[in-house]
Amino acid sequence: MSNPRAWRAKKRTTKPNARMKRNGLFLDAHPDCQRCANRPSREAHHELPKGNPARYEWQFMKALCTRCHTEEHQRLAALPVSSAK
Ligand SMILES: [Zn+2]
Numbered sequence: 001m002s003n004p005r006a007w008r009a010k011k012r013t014t015k016p017n018a019r020m021k022r023n024g025l026f027l028d029a030h031p032d033c034q035r036c037a038n039r040p041s042r043e044a045h046h047e048l049p050k051g052n053p054a055r056y057e058w059q060f061m062k063a064l065c066t067r068c069h070t071e072e073h074q075r076l077a078a079l080p081v082s083s084a085k
Pocket residue numbers: 033034035036037038039064065066067068069
């Protein structure tokens with residue numbers, strides 16, 4: 001009989017999901033914010049909407065600091081939908 005505590009003691013690894021891994025690699029490759037270039041990049045911004053298969057292509061991503069990412073989304077939200085590229 002196996003020790004019932006054995007499986008409890010087993011550490012669960014917290015694996016980052018695939019998306020986080022990809023974003024992490026992207027941010028590693030772009031250490032500085034691509035908008036202001038004054039702050040380190042913290043977040044990956046996707047220029048393509050969810051569901052687009054090219055969403056994770058690096059040419060359609062931007063490495064942004066937290067502030068620029070917020071501003072970018074505010075800018076996008078302010079645009080009329082019809083003029084979105
Ligand atoms: Zn920035």
